[in-house]
Amino acid sequence: MMIEDPERLKAMRAAFAARDRSKDGDFVVAVRSTRIYCRPSCPARRPRAENIAFYSDSVSAEAAGFRPCKRCRPDEAARDVQAVLVGIAALRDAGQALTLAELSSLTGYSSGHFQRVFKRATGLSPAAYGRALRAERAQEVLSDGKRVSDAIYDAGFAVPSRFYEAMEGRLGMVPSAWLNGGAGSRIFWSVVDTSLGAMLVAATDKGVCRLAFDEGVDDLARRFPNADLVEGGKTFSSLLERVVASVERPGTEMDIPLDVRGTAFQEQVWEALKAIPAGETRTYAQIAAAVGSPKAVRAAGSANGANPVAVLVPCHRVIRSDGSLGGYAYGNEIKQELLRREQNK
Numbered sequence: 001m002m003i004e005d006p007e008r009l010k011a012m013r014a015a016f017a018a019r020d021r022s023k024d025g026d027f028v029v030a031v032r033s034t035r036i037y038c039r040p041s042c043p044a045r046r047p048r049a050e051n052i053a054f055y056s057d058s059v060s061a062e063a064a065g066f067r068p069c070k071r072c073r074p075d076e077a078a079r080d081v082q083a084v085l086v087g088i089a090a091l092r093d094a095g096q097a098l099t100l101a102e103l104s105s106l107t108g109y110s111s112g113h114f115q116r117v118f119k120r121a122t123g124l125s126p127a128a129y130g131r132a133l134r135a136e137r138a139q140e141v142l143s144d145g146k147r148v149s150d151a152i153y154d155a156g157f158a159v160p161s162r163f164y165e166a167m168e169g170r171l172g173m174v175p176s177a178w179l180n181g182g183a184g185s186r187i188f189w190s191v192v193d194t195s196l197g198a199m200l201v202a203a204t205d206k207g208v209c210r211l212a213f214d215e216g217v218d219d220l221a222r223r224f225p226n227a228d229l230v231e232g233g234k235t236f237s238s239l240l241e242r243v244v245a246s247v248e249r250p251g252t253e254m255d256i257p258l259d260v261r262g263t264a265f266q267e268q269v270w271e272a273l274k275a276i277p278a279g280e281t282r283t284y285a286q287i288a289a290a291v292g293s294p295k296a297v298r299a300a301g302s303a304n305g306a307n308p309v310a311v312l313v314p315c316h317r318v319i320r321s322d323g324s325l326g327g328y329a330y331g332n333e334i335k336q337e338l339l340r341r342e343q344n345k
Contacts, residue, residue: 002064003027003054007323008283012054015040021120025081026289028055028074030066037061042072080117083107084292087118091130100126122268122292132264186228188236191216194247196334201243202229203236207257208243211309213330247311251278251342260308265291269303276317278342283321305329311338 003009015023023040030037030053037055038044055061058068058075068075087103103126104114118126187209189202202210202220210220217229230236242256262270268291275290276282282290288300307315310330316338320326328335 001056001060003056005321005323007281007319008286008321009054011280011282011286012040013049016052017046019043022290024074024120026286026294028058028061029053030055030061030064035066036069037066037074038069039072039074042069042074044069044071081292081294083109083114084118084122087114087126088122088129088292091126091133094130097127097130124268129264132267184228185224186230187220187224188230188233189217189220190232190236190240192240192244194244196247196337197330199244199247201240203239204259206259208239208309208312209259211243211247211312213310213334243312249341250311250314250316250338256312258309258312260313262303262306262308265293265296265299266303266306268292269300270307270313273304273307273313273315273317276314278314281317281319281339284318284326285321287318314338317342 003012012023012027012029014020015026016029019041021041025039027040028037029040029042031047031051032053033047033051037058053064055064055066061074062068086107090098090103090106100111100115103118104111107114109117115125118124118129122129124132185204187202187204189200189210191198191200193199197213200210200212200215200217200220201208210223212219217231220229239256246252246256260270261267269287272282272287272290284301284304285294285297287304288294288297291300293299301318304315304318305327307313310316316328316335318326325332325335
């Protein structure tokens with residue numbers, strides 16, 4: 001299918017001009033004067049803008065009469081996507097860690113090539129993706145009320161030390177505390193007035209764990225029913241000032257630490273959101289493609305909506321394919337204002 005949506009075309013032109021390798025497999029660029037089509041990252045000299053068209057995939061481009069570029073081999077991009085999907089399926093089905101050699105053998109790729117293709121598509125190495133999946137399983141086991149020792153082996157961790165390392169990084173608290181609703185964990189919080197309305201900010205000693213508009217400590221208590229909730233504090237005040245500044249001037253780099261958790265897929269989506277430059281937008285379909293799951297548009301939307309730290313993970317930068325704002329947890333007026341401030345900064 002030839003792409004005609006103005007917003008998508010704008011993003012594709014920018015990616016093609018920048019030779020953005022992360023967009024390989026998302027679309028192809030057809031050159032009318034030569035009748036060939038390329039990957040976005042093709043190293044060849046760029047043609048005139050009036051001579052190019054954008055297609056969703058190589059099949060569409062070839063159906064329109066274009067042939068693949070011999071330099072960047074865009075017809076192999078679809079194979080790369082399929083290889084990544086095979087790898088992800090294997091990691092999900094495995095009850096234990098899989099080696100890079102085992103994964104690459106399933107795709108016919110060399111280990112090094114599969115590693116590069118997988119990381120480009122997902123943002124993670126196969127090993128890191130597998131650890132994230134096992135941590136996700138462990139989180140589910142803990143949420144079901146099972147013992148930590150059960151979670152270690154049910155999630156596929158070979159030794160307890162690997163389990164604690166993975167879970168502490170994801171949850172911001174030890175697994176037993178997560179099992180008991182945050183018991184033993186201290187969370188500092190404050191509700192402050194901003195130009196966008198009242199805003200709740202909460203943080204552990206690792207970073208911000210909640211940023212939301214029109215919420216209070218009661219809402220926070222429902223998320224962490226057994227945590228020690230402490231209002232304000234000197235240590236928290238400095239972080240709070242930086243968070244407020246980032247909301248009043250969205251898109252300004254503040255290097256604010258985060259302590260958020262989600263499924264492996266959700267965390268991939270949140271990383272993709274943070275990669276969107278200030279002042280720009282992406283569609284839900286583009287976010288799904290960016291995390292290597294182009295058909296999971298609805299799931300990408302759900303992960304976007306599950307973002308626990310508004311603005312800091314900029315879910316407001318995601319719009320519908322028709323260019324409309326779509327939804328926003330705190331109302332489209334706030335979403336529109338955040339986008340306006342970023343575009344005019």
